Amino acid sequence: MAFISTGYDPSKPMENRITDIGPRDHNEFYPPVIKNNKGKWSHHEILEPGVLVHVGESGDECYTVRVGGARLMSTSLINEICDIADKHCDGYVRFTTRNNVEFMVDSKDKVEPLKNDLASRKFAGGSFKFPIGGTGAGITNIVHTQGWIHCHTPATDASGTVKAAMDVLFEDFQDMRLPAQLRVSMACCLNMCGAVHCSDIAILGYHRKPPMLDHEYLDKVCEIPLAVASCPTAAIKPAKVTLPDGKEVKSVDVKNERCMYCGNCYTMCPSMPLADTEGDGIVLMAGGKVSNRISDPKFSKVVVGFLPNDMPRWPSMTDAITKMVEAYAAGAEKYERLGDWAERIGWEKFFEVCELDFTHHLIDDFRQQAYMSWRQSTQFKF
Amino acid sequence: MAKHETPMLDELESGPWPSFVSDLKAQAEKRAKNEEGIEFQIPVDVCDDLLGVLELSFKHGRTHWKHGGIVGVFGYGGGVIGRYCDSPDKFPGVEAFHTMRVNHPAGKYYTTEYLRQLCDLWDFRGSGITNMHGSTGDIILLGTTTPQLEEIFWTLTHDMNQDLGGSGSNLRTPSDCLGETRCEYSCYDTSALVYFLTNEYQDELHRPAFPYKFKFKLDGCPNGCVASIARSDMSFIGTWRDDIKIDQDAVNKYVENDPAYPANAGAYKGSRDWGPFDIEKEVTGLCPTKCMKFENKKLFIDNANCTRCMHCINVMPRALRIGDDRGLSILVGAKAPILDGAQMGSLLAPFVEVNPDNDYEEITEIIENVWDWWMEEGKNRERLGELIMRQGFQKLLEVTGIDPMPQHVQYPRTNPYIFWKEDEVEGGWERDVEEYRKHHQR
Numbered sequence: 001m002a003f004i005s006t007g008y009d010p011s012k013p014m015e016n017r018i019t020d021i022g023p024r025d026h027n028e029f030y031p032p033v034i035k036n037n038k039g040k041w042s043h044h045e046i047l048e049p050g051v052l053v054h055v056g057e058s059g060d061e062c063y064t065v066r067v068g069g070a071r072l073m074s075t076s077l078i079n080e081i082c083d084i085a086d087k088h089c090d091g092y093v094r095f096t097t098r099n100n101v102e103f104m105v106d107s108k109d110k111v112e113p114l115k116n117d118l119a120s121r122k123f124a125g126g127s128f129k130f131p132i133g134g135t136g137a138g139i140t141n142i143v144h145t146q147g148w149i150h151c152h153t154p155a156t157d158a159s160g161t162v163k164a165a166m167d168v169l170f171e172d173f174q175d176m177r178l179p180a181q182l183r184v185s186m187a188c189c190l191n192m193c194g195a196v197h198c199s200d201i202a203i204l205g206y207h208r209k210p211p212m213l214d215h216e217y218l219d220k221v222c223e224i225p226l227a228v229a230s231c232p233t234a235a236i237k238p239a240k241v242t243l244p245d246g247k248e249v250k251s252v253d254v255k256n257e258r259c260m261y262c263g264n265c266y267t268m269c270p271s272m273p274l275a276d277t278e279g280d281g282i283v284l285m286a287g288g289k290v291s292n293r294i295s296d297p298k299f300s301k302v303v304v305g306f307l308p309n310d311m312p313r314w315p316s317m318t319d320a321i322t323k324m325v326e327a328y329a330a331g332a333e334k335y336e337r338l339g340d341w342a343e344r345i346g347w348e349k350f351f352e353v354c355e356l357d358f359t360h361h362l363i364d365d366f367r368q369q370a371y372m373s374w375r376q377s378t379q380f381k382f
Numbered sequence: 383m384a385k386h387e388t389p390m391l392d393e394l395e396s397g398p399w400p401s402f403v404s405d406l407k408a409q410a411e412k413r414a415k416n417e418e419g420i421e422f423q424i425p426v427d428v429c430d431d432l433l434g435v436l437e438l439s440f441k442h443g444r445t446h447w448k449h450g451g452i453v454g455v456f457g458y459g460g461g462v463i464g465r466y467c468d469s470p471d472k473f474p475g476v477e478a479f480h481t482m483r484v485n486h487p488a489g490k491y492y493t494t495e496y497l498r499q500l501c502d503l504w505d506f507r508g509s510g511i512t513n514m515h516g517s518t519g520d521i522i523l524l525g526t527t528t529p530q531l532e533e534i535f536w537t538l539t540h541d542m543n544q545d546l547g548g549s550g551s552n553l554r555t556p557s558d559c560l561g562e563t564r565c566e567y568s569c570y571d572t573s574a575l576v577y578f579l580t581n582e583y584q585d586e587l588h589r590p591a592f593p594y595k596f597k598f599k600l601d602g603c604p605n606g607c608v609a610s611i612a613r614s615d616m617s618f619i620g621t622w623r624d625d626i627k628i629d630q631d632a633v634n635k636y637v638e639n640d641p642a643y644p645a646n647a648g649a650y651k652g653s654r655d656w657g658p659f660d661i662e663k664e665v666t667g668l669c670p671t672k673c674m675k676f677e678n679k680k681l682f683i684d685n686a687n688c689t690r691c692m693h694c695i696n697v698m699p700r701a702l703r704i705g706d707d708r709g710l711s712i713l714v715g716a717k718a719p720i721l722d723g724a725q726m727g728s729l730l731a732p733f734v735e736v737n738p739d740n741d742y743e744e745i746t747e748i749i750e751n752v753w754d755w756w757m758e759e760g761k762n763r764e765r766l767g768e769l770i771m772r773q774g775f776q777k778l779l780e781v782t783g784i785d786p787m788p789q790h791v792q793y794p795r796t797n798p799y800i801f802w803k804e805d806e807v808e809g810g811w812e813r814d815v816e817e818y819r820k821h822h823q824r
Binding site for chain 1: 390391392393394395396397398399400401402403404405406407408409412421422423425426429432436439440441442443444445446447448449450456457458465479481485486487488489490491492493494495496497498500501504505510511512513514515516517519524525529532533536537539540542543544545555557559560562563564565566568571573577580581584585588604605606607608609610611612613619644646647648649650651652653654656664668670690691692693696697699700718719720721722723724726762763
């Protein structure tokens with residue numbers, strides 16, 4: 001494995017350096033049917049789950065086959081996507097915001113061969129490589145974060161929880177039987193790189209223990225002022241600590257009752273790890289949305305305070321999700337999003353029909369907005 | 383023969399949903415065989431060790447990645463995330479496993495030629511593992527070593543005309559919905575605007591000068607497919623000011639349940655039968671402002687009372703079209719819950735012209751006024767939404783020169799504790815107490 005240089009010379013980093021050029025121009029990447037009809041589309045229709053047609057004012061048609069996939073993706077799989085796109089789609093393909101892949105063709109007769117090709121491809125372990133679906137009043141792909149595959153502060157895994165959840169939701173990925181679209185999102189710690197806080201159902205990894213303190217090493221590997229400043233709740237202060245051998249060292253003290261387990265201190269200071277087998281697990285939230293359709297966008301609410309990490313398939317998590325989806329499917333009216341349904345029937349009924357326990361953890365006590373969520377009315381259901 | 387036993391991960395190979403475990407295993411095998419004779423620049427068994435360390439996390443219920451390290455490419459403060467394994471003795475292939483964020487193209491369209499070129503680079507100088515795409519929108523190249531960073535950057539910029547994305551206290555890679563490229567609802571060309579803004583603010587994207595991260599997201603219409611209202615410090619959402627265009631013949635096709643006119647563009651063509659389409663129950667009755675009615679086979683919309691929620695257009699896309707006087711609304715301050723709780727974007731500019739011919743001047747003026755204020759007043763790690771909470775919405779209006787209007791609020795304040803400015807009160811605050819006492823005994 002000899003090092004092969006591109007020509008970059010570390011002693012002269014500015015020589016022939018190119019910077020600040022931004023992304024590639026999207027216009028280079030449009031298939032002809034997109035380029036020709038951009039801004040001039042007449043209408044669209046979902047022909048069946050996962051298959052759409054967009055019709056231009058010109059009469060041109062663009063057929064799209066949408067497939068789900070793991071956002072964690074190897075170059076082998078991307079090359080396979082390219083093979084399919086070369087074979088059926090003149091060498092063009094696109095990805096969606098929710099990690100789906102879209103293959104587009106410009107006539108109806110090209111759709112069936114494309115669908116058959118996509119549906120026939122499976123991984124060695126038996127799962128589909130390119131399941132068709134993710135449209136309309138169903139469940140599309142889960143947007144998520146890194147988890148244990150690459151992050152330093154996760155409280156659970158992302159790819160694993162998503163695979164487990166999508167396996168149980170798979171029929172709804174390939175169907176459109178729900179009252180409206182149902183968006184599931186996943187973030188592996190409360191920092192929420194995935195911004196799951198406005199999803200119909202959100203899976204959230206959560207720590208429940210404050211950081212441990214590696215006093216002997218802390219001052220050697222960390223800038224103590226940075227660790228102190230990193231804490232969003234000001235729970236960390238500088239401290240002098242006497243080690244078991246009697247040596248006094250500079251370190252920090254954490255006021256445990258102020259800690260919200262975000263892991264920001266660990267980002268700044270590796271001597272403050274907080275991951276814990278029993279402490280870490282899953283919070284489930286529900287009822288959020290980002291669309292302005294009918295009702296305003298709204299935040300998701302915490303509906304399950306904690307579930308343990310039960311690898312590899314998180315059955316208590318998938319059970320709770322399944323209960324919510326089935327109760328929603330049975331109870332909501334056409335076009336009603338999960339959160340609108342919960343508000344119409346009342347959250348007290350939501351917990352009843354979803355068979356979820358209501359515990360004190362679900363009553364807000366965090367800062368000002370807590371009051372807004374308490375019931376200031378005599379209108380409630382028994 | 384796999385390098386590490388992975389009994390727990392193996393259980394994630396079954397089931398219908400694409401298995402990332404199967405994909406990683408196939409990639410590990412491919413690297414081991416190396417039929418293409420690639421001179422791998424990072425350990426050949428990187429994918430084996432990635433599976434191994436992930437299995438260990440599944441066993442322990444804890445991550446095995448250390449915090450980031452200060453790595454990057456010369457002159458940039460973002461785009462690379464350092465990552466080191468905490469058990470390099472067991473998994474030397476992933477001892478250093480840094481991420482590179484590659485600025486994706488608007489709308490996430492690709493040619494296979496470009497993707498193959500990227501894959502070749504990543505097989506050669508990285509793990510061959512990616513995220514398509516990360517939460518912000520970038521292509522994520524997951525896993526390489528420190529000496530490869532400059533080499534990868536060189537190839538990206540010299541051979542692929544491609545730059546890195548943002549990370550840290552920078553402008554993060556802006557992202558958009560597909561907009562006009564394939565959607566009849568889009569009120570402006572999201573791709574053109576996101577491309578312009580990304581290029582215009584390259585310095586802000588690559589060199590950290592902000593109090594904290596700053597995100598732009600662009601939605602073509604109020605349906606909000608990229609969730610800009612929930613997850614961007616500045617959210618651009620397409621809108622229009624004139625009337626929804628109605629094709630009355632097409633409305634009646636929906637009413638008559640013509641199969642070519644399925645409700646909601648066919649979104650309900652699943653296994654459940656919802657019965658025949660009922661325009662009163664499904665459209666006019668669900669209108670949030672009740673500004674429409676269907677009488678004598680004619681649909682009426684009182685556009686002055688329409689809030690453009692998109693419901694009727696979504697349900698009957700062949701009959702109803704967005705108006706022609708189009709632009710966008712700017713909402714600011716959205717963020718995830720940490721720290722003071724989640725914030726949704728708040729409406730700042732109800733209607734802004736989207737004009738490429740003057741370099742989107744109305745938009746950049748608002749952006750730069752907001753940034754000037756935030757960079758001057760924002761505390762370290764304070765998001766824009768938190769600064770607005772701390773200094774008040776009025777201050778935001780003041781720095782952007784936008785006049786207050788009732789559209790800015792859900793409802794007016796419920797307390798009278800108005801912070802009057804001295805010049806708003808006749809005579810000011812300097813008063814003569816002696817003069818006052820002439821009429822009011824002590």
